[in-house]
Amino acid sequence: xxxxxxxxSYFIMxxxxxxxxxxxxxxxxxxxxxxxxxxxxxxxxxxxxxxxIGGVVSIQTALNITNPLxxxxxxxxxxxxxxxxxxxxxxxxxxxAGKVGSYITSSIxxxxxxxxxxxxxxxxxxxxxxxxxPKIIAMLFYPFVIAIAMxxxxxxxxxxxxxxxxxxxxxxxxxxxxxxxxxxxxxSFVKSIVFALIIxxxxxxxxxxxxxxxxxxxxxSTTAFVWTSVVIIIVNYILxxxxxx
Amino acid sequence: MIEVDNxxxxxxxxHVLKGISSNFEKGKTNLIIGQSGSGKTVFLKCLLGLxxxxxxxxxxxxxxxSELSASEQRNLRQEMGMVFQGSALFDSMTVQGNVxxxxxxxxxxxxxxxxxxxxxxxxxxxxxDAHNKFPxxxxxxxxxxxxxxxxxxxxxxxxxxxxxxxxxxxxxxxLIDNLIHEITQEYDITTVINTHDxxxxxxxGEKIIFLKNGLKExxxxxxxxxxxxxxxxxxxxxxxxxxxxxxxxxxxxxN
Numbered sequence: 001x002x003x004x005x006x007x008x009s010y011f012i013m014x015x016x017x018x019x020x021x022x023x024x025x026x027x028x029x030x031x032x033x034x035x036x037x038x039x040x041x042x043x044x045x046x047x048x049x050x051x052x053i054g055g056v057v058s059i060q061t062a063l064n065i066t067n068p069l070x071x072x073x074x075x076x077x078x079x080x081x082x083x084x085x086x087x088x089x090x091x092x093x094x095x096x097a098g099k100v101g102s103y104i105t106s107s108i109x110x111x112x113x114x115x116x117x118x119x120x121x122x123x124x125x126x127x128x129x130x131x132x133x134p135k136i137i138a139m140l141f142y143p144f145v146i147a148i149a150m151x152x153x154x155x156x157x158x159x160x161x162x163x164x165x166x167x168x169x170x171x172x173x174x175x176x177x178x179x180x181x182x183x184x185x186x187x188s189f190v191k192s193i194v195f196a197l198i199i200x201x202x203x204x205x206x207x208x209x210x211x212x213x214x215x216x217x218x219x220x221s222t223t224a225f226v227w228t229s230v231v232i233i234i235v236n237y238i239l240x241x242x243x244x245x
Numbered sequence: 246m247i248e249v250d251n252x253x254x255x256x257x258x259x260h261v262l263k264g265i266s267s268n269f270e271k272g273k274t275n276l277i278i279g280q281s282g283s284g285k286t287v288f289l290k291c292l293l294g295l296x297x298x299x300x301x302x303x304x305x306x307x308x309x310x311s312e313l314s315a316s317e318q319r320n321l322r323q324e325m326g327m328v329f330q331g332s333a334l335f336d337s338m339t340v341q342g343n344v345x346x347x348x349x350x351x352x353x354x355x356x357x358x359x360x361x362x363x364x365x366x367x368x369x370x371x372x373x374d375a376h377n378k379f380p381x382x383x384x385x386x387x388x389x390x391x392x393x394x395x396x397x398x399x400x401x402x403x404x405x406x407x408x409x410x411x412x413x414x415x416x417x418x419x420l421i422d423n424l425i426h427e428i429t430q431e432y433d434i435t436t437v438i439n440t441h442d443x444x445x446x447x448x449x450g451e452k453i454i455f456l457k458n459g460l461k462e463x464x465x466x467x468x469x470x471x472x473x474x475x476x477x478x479x480x481x482x483x484x485x486x487x488x489x490x491x492x493x494x495x496x497x498x499x500n
Binding site: 020022023025026114115116118119121122123124125126 | 293295319321322323325327329331333334335336346347350
């Protein structure tokens with residue numbers, strides 16, 4: 001019953017976010033700040049993870065090709081498919097749920113605990129619009145992060161494959177180009193936009209409606225991460241079935 | 246003037262406010278006192294519109310809050326200033342940013358006009374060198390002053406303070422009390438203060454409401470509180486030996 005009430009509260013929160021917008025001159029600054037914090041600030045970790053994930057996929061594929069009849073360009077092909085379809089959008093989003101999600105929950109939760117949200121409300125500010133809307137808009141830039149994650153992931157696969165002696169560069173690039181379906185990129189970007197909205201809103205919900213003190217801020221961050229990950233995984237399944245099934 | 250008529254508020258089984266009626270006059274410092282758990286904070290949050298009473302009405306200069314539309318309620322809130330117990334300053338903004346925030350949000354003033362207004366209110370609360378400091382870099386007393394400056398920067402009609410001098414040393418507490426009292430008279434604001442502090446009661450309590458178990462037990466001024474025979478009030482106000490002696494001396498002097 002609690003879960004149903006929470007889901008209801010979540011959708012009510014989403015509706016409130018779009019009511020009584022904050023003055024544009026202030027909102028513009030908030031959006032730019034959130035782009036810097038949430039998107040630009042995550043580039044380093046995303047690039048790092050993507051590079052090594054791509055490399056590991058490439059090595060794992062190479063090591064599992066034991067049949068000499070299987071062409072070596074499969075390494076590039078498998079790396080491309082894995083990175084574009086799953087690792088860049090989904091795995092990266094799980095990482096972002098931890099990094100960005102916990103930041104969102106703890107920052108909003110701390111404002112709740114220290115009555116800063118009450119202060120906004122008393123001033124007549126729509127605190128949900130002020131706090132959550134800029135995060136949603138900033139996270140709409142998330143597909144750019146995913147595009148970089150795809151590029152770096154494939155580059156990591158090429159680096160590991162070629163310099164690890166598992167494949168020639170020509171074979172790898174041939175595999176990358178083999179049976180390329182452009183819709184897979186669209187599918188990946190559609191997923192990343194949906195995941196971006198989940199990453200922006202579920203941690204905001206847990207921070208905004210938290211009760212208690214500093215300890216509860218930590219607990220809310222953990223809960224937000226768990227629920228964001230669970231929802232991402234479920235939505236990933238549903239979108240895959242709908243778009244590729 | 247704020248008029249409160251028979252407000253009730255419950256949370257589940259707990260009936261916190263059990264029919265409180267009173268009014269808070271313009272240009273006066275009105276104090277709400279009572280033991281912990283007496284319903285003071287819930288009462289204040291009802292006055293602020295953060296809690297909706299289950300029964301009864303609260304009107305601000307004749308406008309009944311519950312009968313206003315959501316946008317009218319938000320507009321009314323812009324006429325309210327609030328000083329929180331923990332100051333509730335935006336910790337990512339400087340002192341100047343905190344005080345300027347309501348101006349930037351709700352007015353069309355130019356940057357220089359806002360700057361002039363911020364300088365004026367910070368000077369009014371005796372804070373002239375803290376513009377670029379963050380809340381974490383200033384003392385509790387200074388944070389309270391910034392909170393007061395932020396609360397009055399929009400020229401509010403109503404000022405609410407939740408234990409404004411808690412956690413402050415006695416001297417700073419008196420300074421904050423006096424500052425609130427002066428500002429109330431200077432700008433003709435309706436001020437409501439929720440407090441435990443007996444110095445505040447004696448110094449600035451032009452009107453005092455004593456709550457006990459969600460009911461208004463007593464109402465009067467700081468002059469009348471010396472003379473009251475209400476046992477609940479005397480037990481609460483004169484709980485320390487010092488205050489008991491002061492009261493005894495006062496009564497002996499009067500006789």
